[in-house]
Amino acid sequence: MNDPVGSRQANLSRLLRLIHLEGPVSRATLTAATGLNRSTIADLVGDLVTSGVAEERAPDPSRRVGRPSPLVTAAPRVIAVAANPEVDALSIAAVGLDRRVRRRERIEMTELLSPERTAELIGERISSWRRDDLAGSVVASIGIAVPGLVRGSDGLVRDAPHLKWRDVALRELVQDATGLPAVVGNDAAMGVVAEHLFGAARGIDDVVYLNGGASGIGGGLIVQGIPVGGASGYSGEFGQNRPGIASPTDRRAADGVLEDEVSRARLLAALGRHNADEPELAELLRTSDAPDVLDEIARQRRILATALANAVNVLNPAVVVLGGFLAMLAEHDPSGLRQAVVSQTMPANGEDLEIRPAALAEDRLLIGAAEAAFAELLRDPSVIALR
Template sequence: MSDRAGTFDGVHRRNLAKLLGLVHLEGPMSRARLTAETGLNRSTVASLATELVDLGLVEERAPDPTNRVGRPSPVVAVHPDVQVIAVNPEVDAVTVAAVTLDARIVVRERIDVDHLVTPEETAALVADAIARWRGDELAKSRLMGVGLAVPGQVRHSDGLVRWAPHLEWTDAPVRALFEAATGLPTQVANDATLGATAEHLFGVGRGVADLVYLNGGASGIGGGLVVDGRLVGGAHGYAGEFGQNRPGIARADDRRAPDGVLEDEVSRSRLLEAVGRASADEPTLAGLLAASDDPAVADELARQQRILATALANAVNVLNPSLIVLGGFLATLAEWNPAALEAAVAAHALPVASEGLDIRVAELGENRLLIGAAELAFAGLLADPLVDPAIVPLVG
């Protein structure tokens, strides 16, 4: 915001953002509860709620029936037509969705590709999807922007994709390309960072102050960190690249890639190969692995789980989180034999650092990256409901 913190207008804008943020994260809330949560007086909350209604950002509903004495206060909820477009480009597909302010997926499409898409091609695919949806699912929508979850290193200051090795994107001006193609303000960040954001705000990590998130996708393994309740981006936005670390491999016969990094050994493509598939989305791969009675499949799952455990233990020793969240094919690895994974992590980690540690799979499933990308696209609006969506870094 350009207003000084102490000015009336600055305080007013912050109060509007506070109310919008509460219903964004908590869901529909009565005016009475908003009054209690914000510490503002009832008349101020009523005025702020009315202003957000006039802005088209929330709607007020009739209160639920109650036996309590007195007039129940109206319920404030985000307006369902306020939406953003979330995008996750990968080596085998580009997934696009429209997402509401309360993290609800309105429409979602996985566009399978048989080649590595360029940034320009990705922008064109998304612009085409938006154009098709505007005549149907999004006919009444107010699109506020686009958020991209990219499997690579993204400079948070300007959305430049410095290096997405599996997509073969280098120094790609993705933000500018998407804004030109869609006509919508665009924000870009690393996919795993956005997965961590989504799980921290809306998923299994809700309310957890210290967590490590690892995302397993077609392009490898990335990570996101929440420390003391804050998302960690690093100096330029590149923090969390767990997949590029070299894992400790105790068994010599477990190694498949000489001098390889973690994502060379713990790999979605190796799991697909084990079940005889060239590609599959997350639920399909998980189903194929669960249904298989092939000993070779079980051996590969166990091998990858052992190597993953060493990487997780290293993260525990360094960061001492209370929660590790695993998404994508890493969730499938964890669910295959959770007791074995927990025991292996405990065996490699310092006992004091792993006390009380919980290892969970991502609650938001295959939508986690899209919900994280939507959160990025909504950041400007949530920071200041009175201005048009702006490019506001999620981390910094």
């Protein structure tokens, strides 16, 4: 039995997703992409504009051949708030449905964030922004990227060891503090989605992503174009693997896991620094010629290469994407790192492998969190009327 209401909602969802991922796009492009006729596209676009999630703009005047088609774009007033609590800072951003990062702040921490303080700070920033340059914006939802195990079924933070959070109902805390819906997920799992949709792995169906942050190393997987979370949502914890270390002199942590050996904190210590944000750390590593720093970079690259080779042998990705300080390690000699990885893989697995830095740089986790926050709206564009 036909369900015209359900069919219309599905078509609205399809169009809004296309506009969000590809926009601005013309009505003609939407017609070609969906196979729907022009009058149906015009009707659906009208609904999206009326509901406030899309806008139509005049076509590019430089395109004078034929009858120009109006451009359809996601409404910039619709935003998601994205947050990433870490051991040294809370990063928070307003990301538009049009994919622009409208606002970004990094709040430095001198002590570990509690879940309650995290929710409080998110609420404070939203209230402040609404009085400032985001006045009139509509917040679709809040996405929080947590460096730890997050249960897929309900967003419960099972264990964020570096933050010392265990079995925390962070979603409920944030919703109570803000009055807005929220979604919570693992930071690297959100990061791989962002890089797959908009960054270094765009258009690639098999991807391994490793994220290096203040809390260690996490990972995310795309297999045949689909994000893989595992039975409970805990997949991708590459940082907890036991690394193969060829030389005993390279080992720093007795019986340590990968993130104990390949570590942002060890890089900072070699630089004589306590803290630095990602752009500053990247510049320090890029410009330092201190022997201790160069030796530490080389040591971590050797161990990282073996860890990546193990992942490549198991998962056979087309691309490995490295984020955070791992991208900085790779950038010292990209071809050298690839050669070190491939030399430890089965020949067929490594022959077409690419290793790329995260294209979204320091925004990758926040854009991933925003994407999770937009998910409900993209499934059902009518929900924005309830905000």
